[in-house]
Amino acid sequence: MYFKQFFNEQLAQYSYLVGCQKTGEAIIIDPLRDITPYIKAAEQEGLRITHVTETHIHADFASGIREVINMGAQGFVSGHGGKDWTYQDIKASIIHEGDVIKVGNVKLEVLHTPGHTPESISFLLYDNGMNVPMGLFTGDFIFVGDVGRPDLLEEAAGIKNTTETGAKQMFQSLKKMDKLPGFIQIWPGHGAGSACGKSLGAVPMTTLGYERANSWAFQINEEQVFINTLTSEQPEPPYYFAEMKRINRDGVALMHHNIVTPLDEIKERAIDIRPKEVYAENLSDGINIPYNKKFLSFAGWYLDYQKPLQLVGDYETVQKAAHDLKMIGFDNVTTYVDTVNGKSYKTIDPESFKQLDRDKINILDVRTNKEWNESHFKEAVHIHFGKLLKKSVPFNKNEKIYVHCQSGVRSAIAMSILEQQGFTNLININDGYQAIK
Template identity: 50%
Template structure:
């Protein structure tokens, strides 16, 4: 048997390739939309990708399931569990629909389907047994967004991202019952989750790539609850805010998306730039001069996590960036379902469009008479609850472009996050909305606490 784990750090997302080394057949589980890595591994190992499946309809990234069928002529297999309110649609001809107890054969490798609802109603896990090695015992389980290392999948995304009222409580109730199914499996069975630390699909995911069921029974908080109501209360509290693009992902992964193909993106500095504008320079360069209305999201490992809050899926995109990043930018944006990158303005030409700046303020100056200042805390709810200035307003940075703000546009607003990264993004959003006197607090709440003490 061949086993390969693929980890996309930008999305904290994990996918897998399993193959029978005798028959050279391979399956991809939870494929991402850009398929080149899978093709390279299959070619180097001499495998043919014949099957593709996924554990559920994803909310946090654009699935590559349908593209796997198109590119490799692989058979697609998806869950047919759950109710009629949330089902796969527009699937290709020949798709096989899976129920609890069904088995997938990849040569002499067997995957048994286990319905594990909670994160979503249709969620399934796959228990792997290597029959070719003569084993009757399961080696491991692909748990998707059911069980993570030291955490469990959140049950509220259908309600938060897809607007299905009441889905949170129903999901949490189902999750408690799904956990009970794990009693039937041995502690040595490995757990291969769909996400790692940094994913918004849970609240405290571990950073290691895999675990065992025995280890999770000892260390994962979810196994410490025998009372269902107490479990539901804990599971549904303090979940991180889901990025705005999650609602888009739920829809396109249910209904389908066109095949991803790289294209030639225009590079240049026209007199007029339009559409949504993202400036990918670092925050220090951006604040000294920028085009008002552009959103500053530096091109780093967290680009997708931040940009996903603000992308308009119905509008073309211009980026101020390094043209050499054009290929990876297309791939990154495609991984959250956006294929309308139209123009790259080279960084060295950014000054053609400057019509605004913003100021930074040290935390030492902020805390002087801070009780009389208008302070905006743009951190997450859990960060805010863990400690904040008493007179601060709290609005998550990702909601600043959509919520009514409790300030006048003439007010001086002092904006901070935890360390200074998100507040810089927030400044560009506030400036775009006409809050001309917004000021960024350097070093964030970390610096503020030190200054006060």
């Protein structure tokens, strides 16, 4: 048997290629929209991608299952979603609990493991006719040290009263694991950095026995206590999650690898992908979201899928950023600008800020709810950095405002948004709340 795990750092996402080397067939599990890496890996091993499946309708990235089906593979999708979360416009076989997908001498047995979403399934992997499973592809069911959040249908897709139902289903799905041997490997759909859980581990795989002994989710035997714990302190889902749920259910367009061309000036809504230090000294009319491993998780708060977008940055970085935006289904990057001539914004170091009388100044805290709840300045106003375009800032646009996050990255994003909104006297606190503390 051939086995390969793929990791996308931007999305903290794992996908898998499993093949039967005897027959030359292979299956992809939870593919990203850009299927090039899977094709290259299969060709290097002399395998043909003949099958494709996924564990659920994803909320955090654009699925590649239709891309793989389009190249001739047989697709398999969950039939457990009910009328609201049934796959649309897809040429795939519908599978349920107990069904088996055979890929040469390799087989995948379907387990219905709802909780994260109603349609979520997992796959027990058997090799070469063995009766004992080798491992379990869990998608967003079991992670290393955590389990999938149950609130995305309500928080991101707007379907009310689904969070507690999902949490109850997750509790029952975990009980289903009691029947499986502890030695089986767990191959999750995400690692640390994903917003699909609140405390995901960075290790790429685990075992069921290890999770039983160490994960908080397996230690709680009372259903209501489990529900309360699972649904508390989940990170705020970026706004683009709702769009992903829709297009992955209804069908995303096939991906095109086009080149983004330059333009002399910003004419559309723009994202400035230059480092925050560069932006601070030479402002543009774009939202400053530096191109790094957090780019997609931050940019996803501000995308309008119905409108075109320009980027600000150098040619090579722009092409990478535009490609990555396609991974969350955004194809409408039109042009880019590589040179701007703007003003700079003001900053203050933590020591100087601590000398100020906080009762007499305006402070805007743009951190997450969890960070705010753990500790904050009682004089501050709190607005999550991702919600600044949709929430009113309760200060006069000419007043002096001190802006901070935890370490200085997200406050730089906030500064660029507030600049666009016409605030004229902004000061970014270098290194953020942790440095002040």
